[in-house]
Structures are given as C-alpha cells and as structure tokens.
Amino acid sequence: MIGSLWALIWNGYREARRNRVTVVVAAFALVLLFSTQLAMEVTVMTFDRVNTDVGLGSMSLMLVFLAIFLSSALVPREIERRTIFMVVSKPISRGLYLVGRLGGNMLTLAILTVVMSLVFAAELVLLRSPVTQPIIAAIIALYFELLVLSCLGFFFSSFSGQTVAAVVVSGLFFAGHLSGDIYRHASRSDVQLVQWVGKAIYYALPNLDRLDLKVQAAYASPVAWSDLGASIVYALAYSIALMIGTVVIFERRDFR
Amino acid sequence: MSKTYRLGFFLNKNVLALQGLELVIEPGQIFGLLGPNGAGKSTTIKILMNLVRPSSGTVRIFGTEAAKREARSQVGFLPENPMPYEYLSGEEFVRLAGKLLGLSGQALDTRVKEVIGAVEMSNAAKLQVRRYSKGMVQRIALAQALINKPRLLILDEPTSGLDPLGRRLMRDIILEQRSQGTTVLFCTHIISDAETLCDRLAVLVAGKKVQEGKVSELLSSQVPVLEVAVEGLSKEQLSSVGVNHELKQEISERLWVRVTDQDLQAFIGATQRLQGRVTRIQPIRFTLEDLFMNALQQAETKVGGTFS
Ligand SMILES: Nc1ncnc2c1ncn2[C@@H]1O[C@H](COP(=O)(O)OP(=O)(O)OP(=O)(O)O)[C@@H](O)[C@H]1O
Ligand SMILES: [Mg+2]
Numbered sequence: 001m002i003g004s005l006w007a008l009i010w011n012g013y014r015e016a017r018r019n020r021v022t023v024v025v026a027a028f029a030l031v032l033l034f035s036t037q038l039a040m041e042v043t044v045m046t047f048d049r050v051n052t053d054v055g056l057g058s059m060s061l062m063l064v065f066l067a068i069f070l071s072s073a074l075v076p077r078e079i080e081r082r083t084i085f086m087v088v089s090k091p092i093s094r095g096l097y098l099v100g101r102l103g104g105n106m107l108t109l110a111i112l113t114v115v116m117s118l119v120f121a122a123e124l125v126l127l128r129s130p131v132t133q134p135i136i137a138a139i140i141a142l143y144f145e146l147l148v149l150s151c152l153g154f155f156f157s158s159f160s161g162q163t164v165a166a167v168v169v170s171g172l173f174f175a176g177h178l179s180g181d182i183y184r185h186a187s188r189s190d191v192q193l194v195q196w197v198g199k200a201i202y203y204a205l206p207n208l209d210r211l212d213l214k215v216q217a218a219y220a221s222p223v224a225w226s227d228l229g230a231s232i233v234y235a236l237a238y239s240i241a242l243m244i245g246t247v248v249i250f251e252r253r254d255f256r
Numbered sequence: 257m258s259k260t261y262r263l264g265f266f267l268n269k270n271v272l273a274l275q276g277l278e279l280v281i282e283p284g285q286i287f288g289l290l291g292p293n294g295a296g297k298s299t300t301i302k303i304l305m306n307l308v309r310p311s312s313g314t315v316r317i318f319g320t321e322a323a324k325r326e327a328r329s330q331v332g333f334l335p336e337n338p339m340p341y342e343y344l345s346g347e348e349f350v351r352l353a354g355k356l357l358g359l360s361g362q363a364l365d366t367r368v369k370e371v372i373g374a375v376e377m378s379n380a381a382k383l384q385v386r387r388y389s390k391g392m393v394q395r396i397a398l399a400q401a402l403i404n405k406p407r408l409l410i411l412d413e414p415t416s417g418l419d420p421l422g423r424r425l426m427r428d429i430i431l432e433q434r435s436q437g438t439t440v441l442f443c444t445h446i447i448s449d450a451e452t453l454c455d456r457l458a459v460l461v462a463g464k465k466v467q468e469g470k471v472s473e474l475l476s477s478q479v480p481v482l483e484v485a486v487e488g489l490s491k492e493q494l495s496s497v498g499v500n501h502e503l504k505q506e507i508s509e510r511l512w513v514r515v516t517d518q519d520l521q522a523f524i525g526a527t528q529r530l531q532g533r534v535t536r537i538q539p540i541r542f543t544l545e546d547l548f549m550n551a552l553q554q555a556e557t558k559v560g561g562t563f564s
Contacts, residue, residue, distance in 0.1 A: 007355035011341070018343040082339045086400060089305040090356035091329035254308040 004092050005100050012104015013111070016070070021108065024062050028116050031058045032123050048129045053218045055120045056135065060142050060214065063116070064173065067109055067146040071153025072165035074101050075250075084255055095247040102154055102243065109146050113139065130220075137223040138213035144235035145211040149173060151242040152206070158249045176208035206238050273299045274310075275463045281441055281456075283407075286434050288454035288471075289443035290548060295460040297443035298336050301412050304441075305333050317408065329357070332406035336413050338397035342386035346377055346396040349385060353400035371399040376425065390417040398429070409433055411442035415449055427453060447548055459551045466551045474547055480517040481540045484524075485510050489532035497526040514540070 016022075035054040039047060075098075078084040088097055117139050124131050152172055157165035179202050186198020210231040216223050274296045281287045289297045302308040303315055306323050320327040340349040350372060354364045372381050375395040385393065394417045401409060414430070415423045430440055430453055444450055450457055451471060458468040467474065486494065487510050494503065494511055499522045502514040515523045524534050 003358065003360055004356050007352055011344075011352055015341065015343055082335070082337070083341055085305075085307060085335040086333070086338060086340065086353065086397065087356065089307060089328060089331075089333045089335070090353065091325045091327075091358070092356055093325050252309065254302075256302065256308055 001096065005096060005103065008097065008100025009103035009107055012101055013107045015104070016108040021066065021070070022112070024066060024112060025115050025119065028059060028062055029119050032119065036123065036127065049218050051124065051127060051129050052135060053214070055123065056138055056214045056217055059116050059120060063109060063113060063142065063146055064149060066112070067149045068153055068169045068173065069166055070108070071105055071150035072157045072169055073162040074105060075154065076157050076162040076165070079255055088255070094250050098154065098243065098247055098250055102150060105150050106147060109150070110143065113143050132217065132220045134213060134217040134220060134223050137228050138217040141211040141213045141228060141231060144232050145208055147239050148206050148208065148211070148235050151239040155242045155246045158246045172205065173208065176206045177212065179205040179207050180209045207234070211235060273463050277463070277465055279458060279465070281439060283439050284434070284437055285455045286430060286440045286453050288450040288457035289441070289460060290447070290450050290457055291460035292552065296463040297460055298412055301410055301443065304410060330407040332401035332404060332409045334397050334401045334411045334414055338393060340385045340393065340396060343384065345382050345384050346388070347372060347381040349396060350400045350403060354403045357404040359404065367403050371402045374402065374429065375399045391419055391422050394418055395422065398426070407438060409438055409440045411440065413444055414442055415444065415446060459548060461552060467547070481514055482517060482520055483538050483540050484513045484515055484534055485536035486513055486527055487533050487535050489527060489530060493530050493532070497523065497530065499523045499526050510535070
C-alpha cells in the first residue's frame, strides 16, 4: 500500500515536471532580476525591505496561482481524459488515490518552493541583504497555505468542473485573507444575528491571514516558532477535514 | 443487477442502461458479451471494476464484493479506448500499473519486460505514449492488464484499433491465458472473434440479456436449414407447392429456396409432382451472426438503452 502511494506521489511530480510546470522558477528568477534593478534605482533607505517584499510577494503569488490551478484541474482532467480508468481499477481505494494525487501535488509545490527559496536567498546574499528568521518563517507558512488551497481545489473539483473549482478557490483565497476582518467587524455589531453570521463565516472559511507572514518578513520582526506551529496545526486540521469530505464525495462517484 | 444513469438538471431523465442482468461466469472460461452499440456491455464491465455503482443488485468477483479493493487484486482490466498517461513512456506506464498492483523490485522488472515482449512493443517501449498510434496504445494497455498474472482478465473491445496481426496476437494471448487457467470476460461487436474464442456467451440488447449459453449449444439449437436449387418451375408454380419454404433468389432460371431439414423430403416430392427438378441441396451453416441478428429482431430497441 505504501508502495502504491509512493508510486502515485512520484507520478504526480513526474507529470508536473514533464508538463513543464517548472518554468515558474525561471519566471521567478526573471522577476527578481528586474525588480532589483528597479529597487536599486528608486530606493535607498528601504532597500532590504523592498527586496524582501517583492521577492516573497512574487513567490507567493506564483505558487498560490499554481496551487489553485493545478489542484483544481488534476482530478477532473483525469476523469475527462479517462486516464483514471486504469488507475482506480487497480486494487487501491479511492481514498488512497486522492491522497496520492494530493501528495504528488504537494511534492511538486515543495520542490518548487525550495528551489525558488534558494534563488531568492542567492539574490539576498548577492545584494548583501540579510536572510532573516521571519523570511524563513514566512516561506514555511506559505507552504502550508498552499496545502490548504490545494485541499480546497481537490474538494471543489471532486464534484464540479475544473474551471468552477478554480474560480471558487480563488474567491476563497481572497475571502480567507479577509475572514479575520469579517469577524472583527461583525463582533462590533449590535445585531446578534450579524455577530453570529460573522462568527460562522470566520469558522467556515480558512483563516489564511494566519499563514501570511510577509509583513513580518518585510519589517524583519521575528515570528515566535510556537505561533507558527499553532498556525501549521490549524492548516493541517483544516486540510484533513477537507480531504475527508473529498474522499466521501469521491467514493460515490461514477466514472463514465 | 441494474443500472440507471440519472441525467438532467433535476436528475429526472433516466437511462436504463441495464435491467435485471444476471450473469455467472465460471472459472477457466472465456465468456463473451455480445451486443449492439449502447447495449450496456461497457456499463456491465465498469460495474465489475467499481468504476460505476450499480443502482441495484450485487456483484462479486471470486466471492468478494466488487466494491472492495481486494476484489480487484487478481483482475487485469483493459478499458474501452484506453488512455494511459500520455506523459509517460509505455514502459513507465506498465511499471506504474505493476506498482499499483503491489509488485516491486526484481519481480517487477522481469514482469515489465515479459508483458511488453508479449504484446510486441519492446521497440517502442521507451517512446512517450503521446507519440503512439491507437493500436500501440491498445497493446500497451493490454500489457498493463497482464502484468500481475491475473486470474480474471476483463477486456472491453480488445481488438478495436488493432491491425490483423494485432488481432491474431490478441486472440493468441487470450487463448494462452485460458490455457493457464485464467478466466476471461470480454465484450465485442466482432462476431467472428466471439465465435472463435468464447466458451460461453451472452447477448445483450438494450440493457437486457436476450440469450446466453455455450457457443456450440446456441448454434446447434437453431433449426438446421438447407438451401435447395429448383429448376423447371416458375415462381408462381413454386408458390403453390404447399410446403413451407422461403424463396431467396432467382439466378438464370434456377430458384434458390430455403427449407428446413424436416420439410425437405416433402418439398422434393411436391416439386417433382409439378414437373420441377431439385438440382442441388446444400446445408446452410448457421453462424453466430444469424443468431445475433435474430436476437436483435426480437428486441424492440436496437441501439442504446431505454430512455425515460
Ligand atoms: N455517462 C453516461 N450517462 C448517461 N447514460 C450513459 C452513460 N454512459 C452510457 N450510458 C447509457 O448506457 C447505455 C449503455 O451504454 P454502454 O456504454 O454500456 O454500451 P456498450 O454496450 O458498451 O456500447 P458500445 O458497443 O457502443 O461500446 C447506453 O444506452 C448509453 O446511452
Ligand atoms: Mg462499450
């Protein structure tokens, strides 16, 4: 069973690599190159901050996009092209299939995150900017944000098409970054109902703000590892719940 | 078992793809499913492979419910129009299938070589599937179905897309599998394939089983028919012989007539009384094709399931 799982995970990575997903690394390097050129011309005082901002910002933008579109498309495309027939007809459960596909997706994203981080670190070293603790924390948190987004992609694409899923998850990405605000505004309201609705939204939406440490990184203000740990646990719990839902839905699907 | 596909916005359109189908396949047999387009052959196979859930009824493979994953561990499956991952090479795909079936290490390596050799794809094994022709894809998909030495082989239209050599190869592989004790279930439109390969077969029309039995029995159960050439009689005279017969054609003053074995003597006597001569008698070999056509004529719907 472990052998099958690993075979699926590795195959997912191989698929991404052969479909040239890795070009985002090149795109990232280009963005860094241009942005530092600009930053050197415009800024003097806040040079480090701008570099970190642009670097982390473009990295997270690219990876978030990739996570949403890859994860929403994986399973629907397999059903559409009927490649899934020769996979789920093997003695593996549909749950294992989904976990394997998710694993492949996360392996791809992990490798991309590591390579992009190295490119970014090289840039910082070359420019004699410091690689700070909050930068590292921000990258780790970003990876878990990608996990939550991927699970959302799998969940919505398990019962709808890839386009719908991608649009919904993109919407949730923005809403997830606002869910803390919604909660705060709602709890200030006098109307009981608004408070409840606000709370309900807060608990239903993924709180992605917790996993966004770009501001801390830009201002080089240290992040407590325990806070980061708590956020990671939150992300894992949210992801597991989503995957359980996905498996339950997927279990009863007809492939035809 | 039965299967109803629910369609439409409110799931209010139903396609009755299978209706009360019952099949028992004995181990060691080659079992053929025959039927026109949309008869429900692929649906039956998909239910067996747990790709589609039956609307009612139960399905067991070697006594295990088909919905359980263990049921599939001894099965090799070749779907209709198979689609391997196009970014893999043929060999990589077969290897992946082997891993998903629990093979690994040396055993996997040798098995991959064996099955790719068996489908004669060794030359193109390293080529990506996206560069394959239809028949090559079919061969690689067959190879992955054989990798775990299955006890049950399920093939959905195995010869589609294959050249004559490929067809022969497919037939040889199926027969070889049977000689090793493998049970084979396959569906096809190609009647000659069914006739040469199957021990037993079932004919599906519009989601219902209309006939089932051993191939030899199905053929011999049909009334033997003879074709008789009559000379020296006009069509009008022939129609007054008073014995059951069917006029097929008229070729240069010779009338070709079909009569059953039973009626033959009476027919000859009757033609002689009218001064006609029976110049030739030949038995008609009754083929599966005729059986198939008869089965089709009896059913009201010919193509597709029942829609409501
Ligand atoms: N995805 C689907 N949605 C709705 N109805 C379907 C679906 N797939 C098949 N059907 C219906 O089920 C019936 C049986 O289809 P099936 O694919 O099993 O036929 P088949 O015997 O394999 O035909 P063919 O020889 O063309 O492959 C058909 O009437 C078809 O309309
Ligand atoms: Mg079919």
